[in-house]
Amino acid sequence: MELSGSEIIAQFLKDEGVEYLFGYPGGAVLHIYDALFQADTVKHILVRHEQGAVHAADGYSRSSGKTGVALVTSGPGMTNAVTGIATAYSDSIPLVVLTGQVSTAFIGSDAFQEVDSVGISRPCVKHNFLVKDVKDLAETLKKAFYVASTGRPGPVVVDIPKDVTDPNIKIPYTHPSSIEMRSYNPVTKGHPYQIKKALKLIAQAKKPVVYTGGGVVLSNASQSLTALVQRLKLPITSTLMGLGAYPATDEQFLGMLGMHGTYESNMAMHDTDVLIAIGARFDDRVTGHLEQFCPNAKIIHIDIDPASISKTVKVDIPIVGDVDDVLTTMLEMLKEGDNHTDENALKDWWKQINQWRKKNCLKYNKKTKTIKPQYVVEKLYDVTQGDAFITSDVGQHQMFAAQYYKFDQPRRWINSGGLGTMGFGLPAAVGVQLANPGKDVACITGDGSIQMNIQELATCLQYRLPIKIINLNNRFLGMVRQWQEFFYEGRYAMTYMDSIPDFVKLAESYGHVGMKVEQTSDVEDALKEAFAMKDKLVFLDFIINREENVYPMIVAGKGHHEMQLAPDSELV
Amino acid sequence: MENNKSMRHIISILLENESGALSRVAGLFSARAYNIESLTVAPTEDPTLSRMTLVTRGSEEIIEQITKQLNKLIDVVKLNDLNINGIKHIEREMMLIKVKAPAAARDEIMRLITIFRGNIIDVTDESYTIELTGTSDKLDAFIASLDCDSILETVRSGVMGIARGTYSLHI
Numbered sequence: 001m002e003l004s005g006s007e008i009i010a011q012f013l014k015d016e017g018v019e020y021l022f023g024y025p026g027g028a029v030l031h032i033y034d035a036l037f038q039a040d041t042v043k044h045i046l047v048r049h050e051q052g053a054v055h056a057a058d059g060y061s062r063s064s065g066k067t068g069v070a071l072v073t074s075g076p077g078m079t080n081a082v083t084g085i086a087t088a089y090s091d092s093i094p095l096v097v098l099t100g101q102v103s104t105a106f107i108g109s110d111a112f113q114e115v116d117s118v119g120i121s122r123p124c125v126k127h128n129f130l131v132k133d134v135k136d137l138a139e140t141l142k143k144a145f146y147v148a149s150t151g152r153p154g155p156v157v158v159d160i161p162k163d164v165t166d167p168n169i170k171i172p173y174t175h176p177s178s179i180e181m182r183s184y185n186p187v188t189k190g191h192p193y194q195i196k197k198a199l200k201l202i203a204q205a206k207k208p209v210v211y212t213g214g215g216v217v218l219s220n221a222s223q224s225l226t227a228l229v230q231r232l233k234l235p236i237t238s239t240l241m242g243l244g245a246y247p248a249t250d251e252q253f254l255g256m257l258g259m260h261g262t263y264e265s266n267m268a269m270h271d272t273d274v275l276i277a278i279g280a281r282f283d284d285r286v287t288g289h290l291e292q293f294c295p296n297a298k299i300i301h302i303d304i305d306p307a308s309i310s311k312t313v314k315v316d317i318p319i320v321g322d323v324d325d326v327l328t329t330m331l332e333m334l335k336e337g338d339n340h341t342d343e344n345a346l347k348d349w350w351k352q353i354n355q356w357r358k359k360n361c362l363k364y365n366k367k368t369k370t371i372k373p374q375y376v377v378e379k380l381y382d383v384t385q386g387d388a389f390i391t392s393d394v395g396q397h398q399m400f401a402a403q404y405y406k407f408d409q410p411r412r413w414i415n416s417g418g419l420g421t422m423g424f425g426l427p428a429a430v431g432v433q434l435a436n437p438g439k440d441v442a443c444i445t446g447d448g449s450i451q452m453n454i455q456e457l458a459t460c461l462q463y464r465l466p467i468k469i470i471n472l473n474n475r476f477l478g479m480v481r482q483w484q485e486f487f488y489e490g491r492y493a494m495t496y497m498d499s500i501p502d503f504v505k506l507a508e509s510y511g512h513v514g515m516k517v518e519q520t521s522d523v524e525d526a527l528k529e530a531f532a533m534k535d536k537l538v539f540l541d542f543i544i545n546r547e548e549n550v551y552p553m554i555v556a557g558k559g560h561h562e563m564q565l566a567p568d569s570e571l572v
Numbered sequence: 573m574e575n576n577k578s579m580r581h582i583i584s585i586l587l588e589n590e591s592g593a594l595s596r597v598a599g600l601f602s603a604r605a606y607n608i609e610s611l612t613v614a615p616t617e618d619p620t621l622s623r624m625t626l627v628t629r630g631s632e633e634i635i636e637q638i639t640k641q642l643n644k645l646i647d648v649v650k651l652n653d654l655n656i657n658g659i660k661h662i663e664r665e666m667m668l669i670k671v672k673a674p675a676a677a678r679d680e681i682m683r684l685i686t687i688f689r690g691n692i693i694d695v696t697d698e699s700y701t702i703e704l705t706g707t708s709d710k711l712d713a714f715i716a717s718l719d720c721d722s723i724l725e726t727v728r729s730g731v732m733g734i735a736r737g738t739y740s741l742h743i
Contacts, residue, residue, distance in 0.1 A: 118592055123603050127646040130592070147646060182743060183588055183649040307640035310633070 003173040005134040005165035006035035009098070012141050014041035015175035018069050020060060020434055021045070022053040026073025027113060028100030031165040042069075045434065045463060048455035050077050052427035054084020054155075055453070058093050059428030062414045063389055064435040065220060067149045068093070073100040075113030078159075079120065083421060085155045086124035090418025091241060092218060094153035096144045097121075103163040104132055117159040126154030134164045134171055142176040151186025152305040153218055186304065190321030195329050198276070198300045198317045199340065202232065205274035206345035207352075210234050211257065211286075214241030214417065215279020215303060221245070221324035222410045225278065228327050231334060232341050235353055237265040239280050241417040244407030249386070254353065255362075258286040259554050260399045263361035264353055266552075266560040269294055271352070277301045279323045282313045283418070292559030302326050361552050361565055362403055370545045371520050373397060373472045376527075377404035380442060380470060383527040388440035389414065389432045393425035393449030396478035397470075399550045401444040423452025426469070430456060433465040440468070440531060447473040447500055457510040460537045468530050469539045471503060474546050482549050507539035518543045578629050580609070582654040582663060582733040584741050585624040585642060589615050593647040597624065600645065606630065606638050610665075610730035621649065621743070625732045652741045660736040666703065667711045668693070670724040673700040677722070688714045699724060 003011060009032050013021060021042045025033045036044055047053040050072040057068030068088075072081045078099045088095045099121075102111040118130050127147050129140045137160070144156040202208055216225055222245050229236050229252060236246050237257040246253055255262030257269055269275070275297040280286070287293040293313060301308075301315040302323055309318040319326055334340055364374050377400050380388070390405055391414040392398040398415055407413045414432055416424040429443040450471055460467055472478075481495040504514030513536050517526045523542070530538035551566035587593045594613060601608050609627040616623045628638060635653065642648050654661040673681055673695075685692060685702055688710065694701035704714055708731060715726065735741070 119595070122592075122596060122599055128592075181646070184646050305644070307637065307644050309640075311637060314633075 001173050002170040004031075004035070004167045004170050005137050005160070006031040006167060007039065008134070008137050008173050009141070009160075009165065010035045010039035010041045011173060012138055012175060013069065014039075016141075016145055018042050019066075020431075021069050021071055022047055022056040022060070022431065023071030024050050024053055024073065024077060026077045026100060028074035028102060028162045029071060029165075031162065031167055032071065032098075032100070032160070034167065035165075045430070045459065047427065047430070047459050049453065050080035051084050051423065052430070052453050052456045052459065054081045054095065054097060055087065055421075055424050055427035056431035056456075056459075057095055057097075058084060058088045059391060059414050059431030060435045061093050061095060061431070062428070063411050063432040065411065066435075067145055068095045068431065069098070070095065071098045073113065074102055074117070075115050077113075078115055078117045082120060082124065085121055085157065087416050087419045087421040087424060088155040089124045089126070091214060091416065092153050093155065094148040095155040096141075096148050097155055097157045099157055099159045101130070101159045101161040104161045105163070107161065117157065121157045124155075125157050128157040128159065130159045130161075131164050132161070134166070134169060137164060138173055139176055139179070142179045143181065146179050146181070147184060151184075187306075187320050188304070188322040188325055190302065190319045190326035190329060192329065194317060194319045195326060195333065198319060199330060199333055201274055201298060201300060201317060202276065203340050204342065206342060207268075207272045207349045208234050208274040208276060208341070208346075209268050209272040210236040210276045210278065211238070211269070211280055212236065212242040212245055212278045213239040213280025215323050216242050216245040217410045219279060219304070219323035220410070221279070221327055224324050224327035224331060228331055231331070233346060234276070234341075235268055235350070237261070237268065239283065239286050239417070240402055240415065242280065243402060243413045244410045247408040248406035249408055256402055257560075259288070260403065260550050260552065263359045263552055263563055263565065264356040266554065266563055267356045268353055270559060270561040272297045275299045277303075277315070278327070279303060281308045282311065284312075287313065288554045289557050289559050359565070361563075364566065366520070368545065369520060371517065371523060371542055373400045373474075373542075373544045373548055374404050375520060376470060376472060376523055376542050376544070377401055377444065379524045379527055380444075381405045383524065383531055384440050384442065388412070388442050389436055391415065391425045391429040391432055391441070391443045393443075393445040393452075394420045394422045395446050395449060396474075396482065396548070396550050397444050397446045397449070397472040399479075400472070422449040425449060426453050426467075427456045427459075429467045430459055430463075430465055433467055434463070442468045442470050444470045444472065446478060447471060447475060447497065447503075448477040451501075454506070457507065457512060457537070461511040464535065465537060466533065466535050467537050469507075469537070471539065471541045472544050473500070473503070473541050474544050474548065475500060476546060478548070479550070481547070485547070485549070486555070503539055503541040507537075512537040512539055514539045514541065516541045516543065577631060579632070579635065579655065580627065580629050581635050581656075582661065582731060583626045583628065583639065583642070583651055584654060584733055585626060585651040586616070586649045586741060586743060587622050587624060587645075588647040588649065589620050589622040590647060593622065596645050596647055597626070597642065600641055601628075604637075604641065606634065612730035612732055623741075625730070627731050649743055650741060652735065654733045654735060659739065661733050662736060663707055663731050663733040664705055665708050665711055665731050666705045666729040667714070667726060668701060668703055669715070669726045670699055670701045671718060672698060672722040672724060674698065684714070684717055688717075690714070
């Protein structure tokens with residue numbers, strides 16, 4: 001088959017099984033768009049901003065487990081995409097981002113819409129390529145998909161100069177079925193000796209805690225994790241990124257840990273003697289003050305990335321390998337013999353944990369007339385029967401979502417945990433809804449975040465995506481305001497937005513349904529009404545309590561045992 | 573991190589001889605605030621591969637992170653830290669140095685060159701250009717032995733390192 005560079009791209013995406021391509025056209029990618037138009041090999045989703053394209057591809061990937069693909073033009077198209085790429089990089093999401101580039105003859109001449117895409121993206125990609133010859137195109141694309149989706153996943157940028165996609169230059173094409181790279185051989189199998197050592201340590205533990213992260217989701221290890229944790233009756237906590245990997249409604253689950261984690265999780269972390277870290281990376285929002293982190297614990301760390309091991313916290317038993325593979329091996333080893341845990345010690349440990357649980361650290365006053373954001377999330381959980389895909393933006397609403405929506409399944413909780421990108425939620429929901437047609441998809445957001453990619457409401461109409469937007473509107477940049485209240489004596493510098501759009505009218509002007517909800521008593525009915533509209537995007541603008549704070553909280557520099565609970569937590 | 577003792581390490585790297593590979597290594601060091609004392613790179617006998625020698629400093633933990641992060645770069649095929657696991661190594665650096673050589677000073681400069689086993693590779697009425705190879709210390713010592721006003725120009729290659737014996741870095 002003789003194809004041009006642009007036809008190769010169209011054909012390759014089909015051969016690779018790509019379902020959706022999220023993109024935005026421009027000069028440098030005109031040939032590619034023409035080939036896509038004619039070949040009709042993949043469904044192209046036209047976003048309204050390149051950042052939205054990458055977030056949508058990202059949401060598609062997070063919710064489906066497949067590699068997300070985006071296509072943007074050179075120059076500003078590429079620079080707009082960078083925030084999306086960096087977001088995916090921070091959370092290890094497999095993406096292939098195709099960026100147009102000026103023709104090879106013009107590279108380096110400061111041509112119109114030229115930027116050094118490889119240079120700009122280098123620190124926030126797993127790898128990137130510049131294709132200088134159409135003969136290298138198919139193989140490079142194959143490498144990009146391979147690198148993005150294997151090992152510790154991540155985004156890969158392929159920069160494609162316009163002349164490489166010239167429709168008049170045709171070369172033979174076959175889809176490369178596999179690829180080998182001498183310099184890239186990710187380890188997947190954990191070392192059996194290390195795994196045995198870990199099991200031995202767990203058997204001696206008096207106060208073990210399992211601490212899981214996004215790696216468990218990425219490795220599709222929910223089943224093996226759940227089996228192992230339930231078999232050994234271990235307490236388990238999760239990072240923001242790992243939520244859903246272990247069912248949140250199970251009684252062995254202690255809730256999220258870290259800065260806004262539960263009291264029981266963080267106290268257990270502080271007191272544990274054997275910490276089993278799985279697909280987690282000891283992020284500063286999790287560890288708090290490093291010197292007070294798990295002061296009495298021996299640490300087992302399972303991770304596919306050797307560079308994650310002992311990066312900030314020194315571990316005792318490292319196991320480099322794919323999480324699911326390692327956990328499955330552990331389960332197999334457990335078949336031999338008994339006494340895999342110290343049952344008596346565990347009983348005492350659970351007694352202690354249940355004591356901490358009695359603090360009921362997430363309780364809040366539900367009887368206020370003004371809407372509490374926590375209440376909205378709880379009702380959302382009820383109305384969707386805990387079965388929705390939830391995307392979120394970044395801020396207080398994100399923490400409330402993580403705390404009050406109990407995720408029982410992986411890939412249901414879609415948020416920018418690592419980079420903390422405001423404006424992620426709505427475009428991500430576009431990808432999530434496309435990957436999961438017919439499923440409830442809600443974007444929990446705030447009046448600050450939603451305005452950062454509000455233009456994607458138009459994309460939602462074009463493709464009839466019935467996303468439900470849960471806008472927790474406090475007329476503040478709530479998380480920053482909370483920090484200003486706590487640490488800057490209440491000087492609310494630039495966290496109040498004096499002119500906020502009428503979101504109901506705004507939703508309507510984009511062709512959607514808008515609803516404003518101002519009283520606690522209306523929350524549930526409004527949600528029911530919205531989710532009953534199966535074919536409509538509904539923008540629910542919840543006017544919430546203005547100065548609600550996220551609790552519990554570990555203030556910077558404090559240890560896990562020094563949590564601050566809600567001031568009125570004893571009263572309600 | 574307990575061990576903050578900063579040690580000098582020579583890391584030998586085989587990497588794909590492709591455009592951009594060098595910038596990935598350099599970018600990694602600046603992004604993660606690791607320091608580079610010297611860096612030298614050239615293609616090997618296999619033209620698809622480059623060999624880089626990188627000299628850095630850091631605590632044991634930092635050096636461990638550096639080698640792990642380097643290994644993570646897709647263009648890095650293989651690497652060795654020449655300062656661990658009891659590896660014995662040899663290191664060399666080359667310097668080209670141009671000095672003023674008026675007739676009256678020539679004998680003294682010649683003597684120094686002989687002592688340091690250098691070669692004169694270019695001569696004019698007023699100058700010598702000298703080639704000198706050795707450890708970085710030796711090159712420093714040679715410079716120190718000269719009258720600093722007499723130095724017109726120096727250029728140093730940066731350190732190259734190789735392990736002793738049959739232990740070798742290849743694919």
